[in-house]
Amino acid sequence: MEIVVCVKPVPEAETRLRASADGKNLDPESVKFVLAGYDESAVEQALLLKEAVPGSAVHVVSYGPGPRTEEVLRSAIALGCDRATWVESPNDDGAAPGVAARALALAVAPLPHDLVLCGKQAGDDESGIVAAALGELLGVPDFSAVIDLRWDPAAARLKFQRATEAGQETWEAPTPCVVGLQQAWNDPRTAKLPAILKSRKATIAKVPAGAPPPTGPQNLPEKFELPPPRTGAKMVEYQTPEEAAQKLVKLLREEAKVFP
Amino acid sequence: MTPTVLVVGELQDGHLTGSTLEAIGVARSIGGATVVGFVAGSAAKGTAVEFGRFGVAKAYAAEDARVDSAPTAVTAHLLRPVLESSGASVVLVGGTTFGRDLLGRLAIAWNAAVATGVTELSPVEGGLRVRRPIFGGRATETRRLVAERVGVAIRPHAFPSPTEAAVTCAVEVVATIEIPAPLLAPQRLGVARPAGGSGPSLTDASIVVSGGRGIRGPENFHLVEELAAALGAAVGASRAVTDAGWRPTSFQVGQTGRAVSPQLYIAVGISGAIQHIVGMVSSRTIVAINSDASAPIFKVADYGIVGDLFQILPALTAEVRRARGLS
């Protein structure tokens, strides 16, 4: 099976968020960009499928500026991806979801792809539509909120569940298609040291993204805001558990106004 | 010039979903807009009239049984000609899985500027200004969508449901069209209601009670569930709990589990590691109950009780039941 997995470099979870000088975006200074969250799970899923289906290969693709995108691709290679392509974005501003999908499609469309895997949403902008947009661009169905993805060789179909608001849906689909993975492994594999060293020498194909057409739809950042700093919890003083309960219910009812 | 705003209906049990109703409310609040509805599926014609209950006078129905077990891409395909014929320049949809998938296809097929998870929206010159949470709710961004065609998926529960304002809804049944074979090949074989008892589902609930490692064992989790039942809340868990197998992973709230943003989130015996925080920090009100006064959860909580949860929880459950007049 030819598996393409699309990933995005995102700030690591512990990053202290700060607005840029113009107040429009995240300040990337001192931010470490990594492969994380659902994208990390998508790579893990791709590698699990590669191991389950003999003769498979995994090609990892990412869109973004250097050097973070190249580093994320190398970390995916160190985990076991066979090949990598970097669609280099012209700037650092965090592309709108449609722009990212179009850029990724530039790399993915010419590659052999039975399955295109994406994480459900990126840890930063959390738009969650790249899988669907990619499906439209490639002319194939897309499925989001996918868990428990398997390949059934006898039926030559993908079998999976989707965890949607309607409940747990059972699906089967022929390839090619795009999957937005909701499954998250709490312990995805860790790249071993020799693989990390080897990944430094791997060749990464590069595709220029090209500028979006100037008259197309624009999705422009205006403001990046942090919530007012939380001042810390108002602690409930009490002598007995009953008193604590009474005071809390009163606060929730009268002050926070969230009591049902 | 009055823009036409088209609201795409999502159905659950044969009716428009709560998030669709919220989208209708937002559409109607856009000054000077004409609002139309759209529904696709085997019972589209019958359900399209529901738009009328909330003041929408016209709706398009793509009555097509092929939709029901097909990917969302099919609905997006059926919507395309309606976008042309309705002259819509704005598409609004509830930001559920369905809504986001639909918007993703439209971003390309309709060449639209799109945004999902939107919590505030206002018309501006050339398009719409939207506000949305990012980084798990730890920041918010404002963006300007400048385009002839704009699509927005609103964040569920961020907008109020519209008041009923019944009008007659004129339903136009759209002609059946060809659907590309690759979109029809996948099949949905079944749907199972969410496991986890009779409470609301985690992502929909307006109150969530979550238990963490402080619960000490699966045999004690009923304390969390009893408080949730008293509040009419959904039950969640930290990763420590699901890793230990005390509850299934579908209960997990956090970076690799569900992200929730209810009105009220009660964290019981949860220390507040960042991986959990990003899954719930955008909740409106957060209450933390923990025996460790220096637990990081107290930094993000609005109210805190430092104490033994094995004593506090039963007392709290009893007080909630008393306050709500439950037997």
Next chain:
Amino acid sequence: MPDFSLTAEQESLRDLARKFARTEMAPHAAECDKVGRFPEEIYRKAFDLGLMNLNVPAEYGGSGLGVTEQCLIVEELAHACGGMTTSVIANCLALEPILLGGTPEQKDRILKPFCAEYHLASFCLTEPSGGSDAGGLKTHARREGEEYVLDGEKCFITNAPNASLYTVFATVDPSLKHRGITAFVVPRTAKGVTPGKDEEKMGHRASSTSTVQFENVRVPVADRLGAEGEGFSVAMRTLDQTRTPIGALATGIAQAALDHAAAYSLKRQTFGKAIAEHQAIQIKLANMAQSVHAARLLTWHAAWTIDHGAKGTLESSIAKCFASDAALHVADEAIQTFGGYGYMKEYPVEKLLRDAKLTQIYEGANEIQRTVIARELLAKYA
């Protein structure tokens, strides 16, 4: 001038070590320390990820890293637990004599199978009669045909109870003093090799340490490293290589102590404010930060010097000596910052002092480091 920024490769290696340290080592550090447990499952995981045998070239199955990269990794591991780190890097110490004194045939025959699977090795130099006085060691190697017969006792040997391979220094002729010392590789399975009981230590309690008895142990000539009488030089050149990572180990302990103290000082309130706002604590933290910073940079400079082909004896002695003294002092001040709580085993800082202490003693006691520094220094003025 060295460029102080890390390459992307160095950052990746450091991140790997940090992730392993935080997720696999740190959660078990207190428990292993409390009961003196040797966490073999953690060492196996370290091996699986390629965090052991760092100094062995890749052609023999090691990671083939330079001293700088080793230091980056060792500091991260030591931040989580000094004792576990000591056992992980003890392989490097034990295998270095093979790298320095072994023939290509020996490296191939001994290192390849050793590095292919999880194994521990021990460096056996110290004896009850002398550690610093290594030249006066008494373990005897008597030549008999194509074999040597080893007799003697080693002590304070890291990993000895769990090792499958020992690098042993013995003398073929005590009258030659250090010129009689010869290096050998001895498998645990050799008849007459008896590791002792794991000692009860002040710190590094997740690491195992014991005596090793050699009683009429027959060692083939093919397992002698280098020529007779070259052993002392092999031992000293080994320590030249391993001294700097000990500086990194001590730096890791010191950094952990600083982290705990600084975080605590922002939360603990006395006299109506966080203790971080009291000048006495600020001065303490400032001094601690200076020590940690200096320890790290001295270590990095020594590593850079060695990686660029120099012997680096002066630089590595300074780094090891300074960093270990700094670790002790910083851990001490961290306990002081915590006050009464720092004295309680429930809090993590007293362990750091106990772990820091060993770094002043092993791998060349600091008194010896100072004589080495003086010798190297004065040679420049002679």
